[in-house]
Amino acid sequence: xxxxxxxxxxxxxxxxxxxxxxxxxxxxxxxxxxxxxxxxxxxxxxxxxxxxxxxxxxxxxxxxxxxxxxxxxxxxxxxxxxxxxxxxxxxxxxxxxxxxxxxxxxxxxxxxxxxxxxxxxxxxxxxxxxxxxxxxxxxxxxxxxxxxxxxxxxxxxxxxxxxxxxxxxxxxxxxxxxxxxxxxxxxxxxxxxxxxxxxxxxxxxxxxxxxxxxxxxxxxxxxxxxxxxxxxxxxxxxxxxxxxxxxxxxxxxxxxxxxxxxxxxxxxxxxxxxxxxxxxxxxxxxxxxxxxxxxxxxxxxxxxxxxxxxxxxxxxxxxxxxxxxxxxxxxxxxxxxxxxxxxxxxxxxxxxxxxxxxxxxxxxxxxxxxx
Ligand SMILES: Nc1ncnc2c1ncn2[C@@H]1O[C@H](COP(=O)(O)OP(=O)(O)OP(=O)(O)O)[C@@H](O)[C@H]1O
Ligand SMILES: [Mg+2]
Numbered sequence: 001x002x003x004x005x006x007x008x009x010x011x012x013x014x015x016x017x018x019x020x021x022x023x024x025x026x027x028x029x030x031x032x033x034x035x036x037x038x039x040x041x042x043x044x045x046x047x048x049x050x051x052x053x054x055x056x057x058x059x060x061x062x063x064x065x066x067x068x069x070x071x072x073x074x075x076x077x078x079x080x081x082x083x084x085x086x087x088x089x090x091x092x093x094x095x096x097x098x099x100x101x102x103x104x105x106x107x108x109x110x111x112x113x114x115x116x117x118x119x120x121x122x123x124x125x126x127x128x129x130x131x132x133x134x135x136x137x138x139x140x141x142x143x144x145x146x147x148x149x150x151x152x153x154x155x156x157x158x159x160x161x162x163x164x165x166x167x168x169x170x171x172x173x174x175x176x177x178x179x180x181x182x183x184x185x186x187x188x189x190x191x192x193x194x195x196x197x198x199x200x201x202x203x204x205x206x207x208x209x210x211x212x213x214x215x216x217x218x219x220x221x222x223x224x225x226x227x228x229x230x231x232x233x234x235x236x237x238x239x240x241x242x243x244x245x246x247x248x249x250x251x252x253x254x255x256x257x258x259x260x261x262x263x264x265x266x267x268x269x270x271x272x273x274x275x276x277x278x279x280x281x282x283x284x285x286x287x288x289x290x291x292x293x294x295x296x297x298x299x300x301x302x303x304x305x306x307x308x309x310x311x312x313x314x315x316x317x318x319x320x321x322x323x324x325x326x327x328x329x330x331x332x333x334x335x336x337x338x339x340x341x342x343x344x345x346x347x348x349x350x351x352x353x354x355x356x357x358x359x360x361x362x363x364x365x366x367x368x369x370x371x
Contacts, residue, residue, distance in 0.1 A: 004028075008083045011042050011090055018098075020155070022049040022059065027093065040078060041094070045087040056087065063089050065147070065170045068137070073130035075158055075168035091168070096161045097296045099123065100154035103219060105296045114222030117244055119292050122285025124217045125271060126165035127157060131213065132267035134170070135206040148204050152212035153193040154219060159293050163286035192225045196258055199230035207260040210270050214255035218242065233258035247277040 004012035014027045028042040049055045066077025066089070079090040097105075106113055114120075134147045149156075149170060156169040191199065195211035198204055215234065219225040221244045234256040239249055251273050257263045264270035274280060281288070 008042065008044070008086065008088050009079075009081045011040065011088070013042055013044075017041065019046070022046060022055050023089075028090070039093045039095075041075075041091045043089045043091065050085075050087065059087055059089070062170055066091075069134060069170065071130055071133045073126045073165055073167060074134070074170075075166040092166075094158040094160050094164075094166050094168075096159045096293055098155055099157040099159060099216070099220070102159060102292060102296055103154055106292075114243070115220045115292060116288040117221060117248075118281035118285040119289040120217060120220035121248075121274065121279050121281045122163075122289055123157065123159070123165050123220065124213060125274065125280065125285075127152065127167050127213055127216075128267045128271040128274075130167040131206070131209050132271070135209070135267060146205070148206060149209045149212075150198065150204065151190060151193075152209050152216060153190040154216055155190065157216070159289065161290065161293055163290040163293075165289075191230055193219075194230045195260075196231050196233045197260065205260070206266065207263050210255060210264055210267060211260075213270075214252055218252065218256075221248075245279060248274075248279055251277055251279070 004014055006013040008028075010030050011028045012031060014029065017025045017027055019025070023043045023045050025041055025043045028040050030038045030040060032038075045056070045059050049059075060080070063077055063080035067080070070076065075094055076092040077089060078092065081088055081090075103115065106115060115123075131149065131152070134149065137145045137147055139145055147170070149167070151169060152167070156167060158166045158168055160166065193212045193215045195204070195208040198208050198212075215225045218234075218238065221242050223238055223242050236253055236256070239252045239256065242249065242252075251270075254262070254273070255264055255270060264273060
C-alpha cells in the first residue's frame with residue numbers, strides 16, 4: 001500500500017478499490033509496533049449518502065448486523081466508527097475480485113464465455129452455506145433473528161484468489177420485524193436479481209434470497225438475469241435455453257418458482273438438491289474458480305487524484321504534523337513567558353527595588369518609567 005491519503009481512527013486509508021451506490025471502499029491497514037500490519041478494507045459513506053437518513057441507518061445496520069455474523073463464507077465486519085464527521089466500516093480485506101467483475105471480464109473481448117460450471121456451482125454452494133447460517137441465526141434468547149440479505153447479487157459476492165467465496169453487504173438486510181421499503185418508498189436491492197415479492201415491495205423471508213441466488217447462478221452460466229418486470233417472475237424458457245448440466249435445470253426451475261411456497265424452503269434444502277443431482281464439484285470447483293479469478297487483470301490502483309475525487313476524502317495530515325503543532329505551541333508559550341518576564345524586569349529595573357512583591361504591584365499600578 002502506498003502512503004495513506006487519509007487516517008480514520010486507527011486505519012490508514014490507501015488506494016480506492018471501488019465506489020458503490022452509497023460508499024467508497026478503500027484498501028487500508030492497521031499498523032502496530034515492531035512492523036505489525038494488518039490489511040483491511042474500509043468502506044466510507046459518501047458525503048451525499050451521509051445526508052440521507054435512510055442510508056445512514058442502513059449503513060449502521062450493516063455494521064451492527066455484520067458484527068454479529070461470523071462465518072467463513074461471509075466477509076467479516078471488524079469495526080465501525082465515525083471520525084471527522086465520516087462514518088466508516090472496517091471489514092476483512094478480500095484479496096480478489098467481485099463476482100460481477102469476474103463475469104464482466106468473461107463477457108469482454110472477442111471470446112465472451114460463461115463461467116466454468118464447476119466454479120459456478122462451487123460459488124453457489126458457498127453462498128448457500130453463508131445464507132443458511134445467516135437465515136438460521138438466533139438471538140441470545142434463542143429467537144430467530146429472521147435475517148434476510150435482500151441483495152444477493154454478483155456485486156456482493158467476493159472471490160478471494162485462493163478460491164474462498166465471501167458474501168458481503170448485509171447493509172440492507174433486515175430482521176423479520178422490519179418493513180421492506182425505506183421511508184422514501186424505495187425498494188432496495190438490484191432489480192435484475194430481485195425475487196417477484198421483493199420487486200413488488202412485499203414482505204420477504206429467506207426464500208427471497210434463495211431466488212436471488214438462483215438468478216445469480218443463471219447469470220454465472222451465461223444466462224440473462226434481467227427480466228423486464230421482476231415482479232412477474234422468471235421465464236422458465238430461459239432456464240431451458242441454458243448451456244449447463246441437464247441435472248441442474250429442474251433444480252433451477254424449482255428455485256426460480258414465482259410462488260415462494262413452490263421453491264426450496266431453506267438454503268440447506270437447495271444445497272441438498274444440488275448435491276443429490278450430482279452437482280457438488282467440491283475441490284475441482286474451487287480450483288476452477290482460482291483459475292478463473294487468476295485471469296482477471298488486477299486493476300491498477302487509482303491515482304491519488306481519483307482516489308480523492310468524488311469521495312472527497314480529506315488528505316492525511318503530513319507525517320509528524322502532530323509534533324509540528326506541539327512544537328509551535330511550545331515556541332509561542334516560550335515567547336509569551338519571555339515577554340512577561342521582560343515586561344516585569346522593564347518595570348522593576350529603574351526603581352532598583354529588592355522587593356519583588358512591590359515591583360509587581362508597581363508594574364500593575366504605577367505608570368511605566370518612560371511614560
Ligand atoms: N471486504 C472487501 N474486500 C475487498 N474488496 C471489497 C470489499 N468489500 C467491497 N469490496 C469491493 O468494493 C466494491 C464496492 O462495494 P460496495 O458494496 O460499496 O458497492 P457495490 O456492491 O458495487 O454496490 P452497492 O452499493 O449497491 O452495494 C465491491 O464490488 C468490491 O469490488
Ligand atoms: Mg455491495
